[in-house]
Amino acid sequence: MSDDEAARERRRRWRMVLGGPAEESLGKAEGRDGAMDSALSALYDQGGDGDSERSSRRSAGLGGSAPKVARWLGDIREYFPSTVVQVMQQDAIERLDLTRLLLEPEMLSAVEPDVHLVGTLLSLNRVMPDQTKDAARQVVRTVVEQLEKRIEQKTRAAVTGALNRAARINRPRHADIDWNRTIQANLKHYQAEHRTVIPERLIGYGRRTSAVQRDVVLCVDQSGSMAASVVFSGVFAAVLASMKSLRTSLVVFDTAVVDLTEQLEDPVEVLFGTQLGGGTDINRAIAYSQQLITRPRDSIFVLISDLYEGGVRDQMLRRVAEMTAAGVQVVVLLALSDEGAPAYDHENAAALAALGVPAFACTPDAFPDLMAAAIERRDLKAFAERFATERAL
Template sequence: MVLGGESADGTGHPLSGTDAAMDGALTALYGSAPGAGAASRGSGGRSAGLGGSAPSVARWLGDIRTYFPSSVVQIMQRDAIDRLGLSGLLLEPEMLEAVEADVHLVGTLLSLGKVLPETTKETARAVVRKVVQELEKKLASRTRATLTGALDRSARISRPRHRDIDWDRTIRANLKNYLPEHHTVVPERLIGYGRASRSVRKEVILCVDQSGSMAASVVHASVFGAVLASMRSLATRLVVFDTAVVDLTDQLDDPVDVLFGTQLGGGTDINRALAYCQSRITRPADTVVVLISDLYEGGIRDGMLKRVAAMKAAGVEFVALLALSDEGTPAYDRDHAAALAALGAPAFACTPDLFPEVMAAAIEKRPLPVPDTDTALRR
């Protein structure tokens, strides 16, 4: 790839064996122009493209899985879908069984949603479920542990009645006040269980933009929504939107159902989505609203900002995530992000690993761990 192919490589030493096969697999993808169709193998053994047939692509998929590690395979598959327009081949069950499943592939399958033939749907669900289960395994335990700690801390009270004192935590917090001569600890600071507070569940509303560019964020939000919904101390609602608004809360027990309930693509009406979320808030001071969107508003801009301002004034913790993925710096509307930041609603891109910390901070009403990047707009 660096030296060029055939007479252009400048070495005078042709590749052979595994090196030639790897070179052919790379040339099949990167040696033809984006969108190229026909493919053939030249006499030199270098592939001239993937072509449009399922058998040739299936062979290529097998080759790259043989010669490259999984992380590289996923990148090459992604490039093949985007660069050569191979989405149509994913409608065939044999193709889906051959690909390396990842978040990007799930996004592609969701975008194909309504055109998936019946013969492919079950295979597509199996692919999506595999990715979702891997994400849940990676993210669930840490998310539950982080948020359980945050909920526990937010439930404690600093001036408890005698019967509500948590003596274990109170003693630990006052060990510095130990008086050796009296063999006692002076409880300068009392920590209580906050029984009344514990009976009130925090409410979380995930409001997710399902426009085509947000595919990876939709996948991660669905997994996190299911994890949050499994916690009894939280009341979780999941709302997805384009120009219409769909409440998928009743499907949160299965994130795969949630994902197939979305429809990637279409326009964006953030104002309408926030209006719906606002109408479902019953206890503002105990509610966290997380808007996951690139903020390219197609609805009423001033209405969107007024709703955010009203929710914050009522005591709602409002967070705007420009992306919830590992895909790097997202494209987003900088003017809208700056306007939200001016209202005290930070707008920033968030990785899945950081999301539990963001939610914990929002629940405890403390400053959010905003990444120090050019995609973060601080308060």
């Protein structure tokens, strides 16, 4: 690329960033650039009508017109990659108050399905007209299927491997010997003259069994700020429930508690069984979850919440202490999503850490490894610190 071409490209990029106010100095956006500029203008600038005619200044012109919004949604899908489209859709919902328009089937057919859109639809579930619900379910099902493809294989592999490792026995059959662990445990019996290790103790994997090896209780905060976490939690719960070696329960809560375990065969039904918004009573949710735990040392309790407690804080902490003392592996996640660090109650997080239960945010891609660590009863504080370090790199 020549110097003149490079200079023109820089001007073009700056023009797209600055919009209409830069037209006098950087020139008018033409062709495809002009169409992209108009789509950005309709969302991010103020004033004007933002219609198909190119204006010299960007303008937030989507208004409340369903046809105009549908046309705009089609434009951004044509001009921008899907990851950018999802961000712009979420911004449009928040900045231009398009929530009402999402109750129209025509609008739902025009949007790009993603986790944030599903969260918005779930928050509208109770006010959604009947003629819209079928379209909304199709949007949710599309996202659920995408998430299942993303997480199912890794989750099954991580959990199955952890269960096998956790079932080690000391008198294994030859095919079940874990040679790496056996050699490590018998290095002191190394015979120099034979240049080999003579194992006095064999370590092996237990034989596979169809019996339930772990009970998992997912307890999920469904307050409005937890929308993405609710979506991912519902899909993970359905995947875990499909594994015969686990007995999985799903409990969602705000100020009330709802047990969705019976619906885990269909994650779409699980998500439509949630009700985003409302207050938070973590203590009540933990109290209900305690009733589901009948084998403490073989149980994993996963609380997914920003820890803003509207219930009785002291009782909440006491219940967590009771579970850990009984042998339950307790995991507290401040969020289960692809977003960055969430807002959360730092005081409650510190109190849980003092009980030996670290609270941290986890991405969906790391959740299978977290479950494997919990099954093997590894140090979750070390896991959280390593995960935070890896994300920072």
